[in-house]
Amino acid sequence: MKILIVEDEPELLKSIKTYLSQNNFLCDIADNIREARDRILDSEYDCVILDITFPVGSGFEILRKIKEIKKNCGVLIISAKDSLDDKLLGLELGADDYMTKPFHLPELAARLHAINRRRNFEGNDLLIVDKLVVNVQDKYVKTDTGNIELTRKEFDLLLYFISNKNKVVTKQSIIDYLWGDQADMTDNYDLIYVHIKNLRKKLIDKGCPDYISAVYGMGYRFSVKTQVPGI
Template sequence: MKILLIEDEPELLKSIGHYLSQNNFRCDQADNIRLAQAYLEINDYDCIVLDITFPLGSGFDVLKSFDSIGRHCGILIISAKDSLEDKLYGLELGADDYLTKPFHLPELAARLYAIQRRRFFGGNDILKLGELMVNIRDKYAKTQNGVIDLTRKEFDLLMYFISNKEKVVTKQSIVDHLWGEHASMTDNHDLIYVHIKNLRKKLVEKGCPDYISGVYGVGYRFSIDKSYQKI
């Protein structure tokens, strides 16, 4: 899951960012509103973890700007304020959840997963797509022939395809999703090709049809519709 963390307290920003990164999240970090809005202009995120109190500006300003920048992702507000008024206002602006500081980091992660399940997978932990079964919570995929031995990047790639099922995703969007703020370090798309090739091979070896098709000159599509030609 790709996260944008917006928090102005340096130690808390570092602590949350480290925890999420160690628990299979890809996490970009912003310690001010201007940087956060710059990230949102160029990246897509599955969810935003958003503090609402900043020396200059407010986290609510980020929520208000969503209509103009056209982003559609989950929002988890974190705040030291425990007022009902702030909670209701945040939810009215489009937030999915509100977590009051201090909180335990495992609870933060659990709420992020809950938002992901509600927004993208109908609240389900287990997805069934043709011959493929994916357990979101425990992070594994299997067929009737057993569990598929996927690396972390391969599982993340599979989840990105599933989240965009039936849509064409570009090579650059895959790079941005898998590497986040480090995407600029990837000079070409050869690494993406390798990850996709390995993922497709592992799916097929376990008896799963090749649901990933190349779209010439654009990117890839994940579909269980066999009418798409595989290349």
């Protein structure tokens, strides 16, 4: 899951990023409103962790910008203010959840997973996508012929395709999603080709159709006819 952390307390920002990175989140950071706005405009995120109190500006500005440009990302507000008015305003502006500081980092991660499931997978940990059974929480994929052993990047890539099923996604959006702040180090698309080639082969070897097709000059499309949520 790709996350943007918007927080101006250096130690808290470091703690959140370190913990989430160790638990398989891909994290970008911003310690001021201007940088947060730029990142929101330039990149795609599954969720934004958003403080609302800054020396200059307010986190509510970021919420309004997300709503204005219709970004499809979750928002989890973190704030030292336990104010009902702030909570109500945040939810009214489109936030998905609100946590009051201090909080436990495992709970923060659990709430991020819950937001992602609600927004992208109708709240389900288990997805049935044509011939695929995908467990979002436990990170495994199988078909009726057995488990499909995927690397972490291949699993993340598959989830990205599923959450954008039947849509064209660009090569650059895939790079940004999989590598985040390290995307600038990826100066060609060779890694994308390798990951997609390996993912396609593993799916086909387990009896799946060739879901992934190249769209000339644009990117790739993951095409499926059915998606039935699991229970």
